[in-house]
Amino acid sequence: MKRMRWIGAMGLAAPLWAQIGAAAKDRAAEIAMEAAKSAPAFSWESLLWKVVWLEVIAVILLSFLLVRVVIRATGWDPFASWDRDKNNMRLWMLVGGAFLLLVLWSASHYSDNFLPESASRHGVPIARLTWGIVSFTYPAFFIVHLMLFYMVWRYYNGRVRSATYMETHHGLERGALIAISTPVVIIAVAGIYVWSQPVHGQSPEPGQKEIELEVVAEQFQWRARYAGQDGKLGRYHYKLIGGDNVLGIDFTDVKAQDDIIPQLKEIHLPVGALVTIHVRSKDVLHSLYLPHFRTHIYAVPGQKNKVTLVPTITTREMRKKLGDPNFDYELACNQLCGGAHYNMRMKVVVESWEEYEAWLRQQKPAYQPAQPQPVQAELRMKPNQNS
Numbered sequence: 001m002k003r004m005r006w007i008g009a010m011g012l013a014a015p016l017w018a019q020i021g022a023a024a025k026d027r028a029a030e031i032a033m034e035a036a037k038s039a040p041a042f043s044w045e046s047l048l049w050k051v052v053w054l055e056v057i058a059v060i061l062l063s064f065l066l067v068r069v070v071i072r073a074t075g076w077d078p079f080a081s082w083d084r085d086k087n088n089m090r091l092w093m094l095v096g097g098a099f100l101l102l103v104l105w106s107a108s109h110y111s112d113n114f115l116p117e118s119a120s121r122h123g124v125p126i127a128r129l130t131w132g133i134v135s136f137t138y139p140a141f142f143i144v145h146l147m148l149f150y151m152v153w154r155y156y157n158g159r160v161r162s163a164t165y166m167e168t169h170h171g172l173e174r175g176a177l178i179a180i181s182t183p184v185v186i187i188a189v190a191g192i193y194v195w196s197q198p199v200h201g202q203s204p205e206p207g208q209k210e211i212e213l214e215v216v217a218e219q220f221q222w223r224a225r226y227a228g229q230d231g232k233l234g235r236y237h238y239k240l241i242g243g244d245n246v247l248g249i250d251f252t253d254v255k256a257q258d259d260i261i262p263q264l265k266e267i268h269l270p271v272g273a274l275v276t277i278h279v280r281s282k283d284v285l286h287s288l289y290l291p292h293f294r295t296h297i298y299a300v301p302g303q304k305n306k307v308t309l310v311p312t313i314t315t316r317e318m319r320k321k322l323g324d325p326n327f328d329y330e331l332a333c334n335q336l337c338g339g340a341h342y343n344m345r346m347k348v349v350v351e352s353w354e355e356y357e358a359w360l361r362q363q364k365p366a367y368q369p370a371q372p373q374p375v376q377a378e379l380r381m382k383p384n385q386n387s
């Protein structure tokens with residue numbers, strides 16, 4: 001009797017057992033799949049290759065040993081006439097030549113990855129300065145290395161024993177000092193002027209349109225906020241950051257109430273307008289990097305940074321210029337900020353003022369005052385319409 005009751009209880013609980021069984025089976029399958037993903041699949045072929053490589057290494061080591069044993073036993077030395085210095089020099093010439101050829105090859109092979117022409121106004125002098133520097137550091141690199149390898153050839157032991165001694169020559173030293181420091185000073189001064197433009201030096205021209213937006217970094221994404229109708233970004237405070245207010249916007253500030261957070265992970269910029277981007281970070285150090293606009297600024301927790309730029313080439317024009325219909329400008333993080341750092345990118349669309357305004361009009365303000373939702377209102381009206 002007792003046993004019957006027990007079986008009956010088991011029978012009643014059967015659906016529950018089935019549920020638990022199915023869940024356990026699913027979980028087991030999941031674990032198996034994860035294990036399969038993390039552990040590389042075993043293959044006889046890869047094991048065979050490992051054995052082959054080990055044997056190759058063993059044969060090389062053993063042959064060295066064999067030569068030594070033969071030399072010891074017979075007194076015969078195959079390297080007696082081997083000019084060690086000369087052959088070392090020859091090997092160095094080989095290494096040097098191969099190195100310089102590799103540099104030439106890689107520079108041409110990877111030239112596809114060079115940035116296209118600058119798409120911002122301040123980026124043009126920056127690109128010019130960069131290529132100006134490369135135009136003499138690249139030849140200097142070759143000249144210096146050719147000189148280095150020439151010295152190895154000239155002074156290998158046994159040919160020229162010692163270098164010539166020279167008295168201090170003030171004129172020569174002064175000349176060398178000026179020749180080296182002049183380009184360095186030019187680069188530094190031009191750099192200060194050119195690179196500071198996006199941070200300090202851009203003010204609107206008469207009649208030029210201006211927009212303001214904020215880009216906020218967090219592990220691992222960017223979020224943008226546009227100033228609304230009033231053209232001004234509202235206040236924020238880190239203590240206000242929460243599940244429904246991801247940017248910590250202070251909605252008691254009237255200027256904040258029309259601010260816009262775009263739905264899609266992309267920012268739109270009007271061509272020809274002066275764009276001010278405010279940058280901040282919610283957690284660690286990130287960096288706002290707009291390579292095509294030659295623009296870069298750090299996103300530092302607890303610090304307000306800003307950068308200005310004037311986009312000059314629309315996405316459409318750049319696609320035509322590059323002959324690439326899929327080209328898009330990119331906003332990236334260029335600080336290694338954690339595990340999913342690679343995820344921190346955003347599409348940047350440069351378009352005409354009209355297109356920009358139309359896009360902005362489609363975006364909803366971040367601040368939604370309490371009011372009946374339009375969808376619910378529609379549902380409530382339906383019965384009335386039918387009757």
Ligand SMILES: [Cu+2]
Pocket residue numbers: 217285286287333334335336337341344
């Ligand atoms: Cu980052």
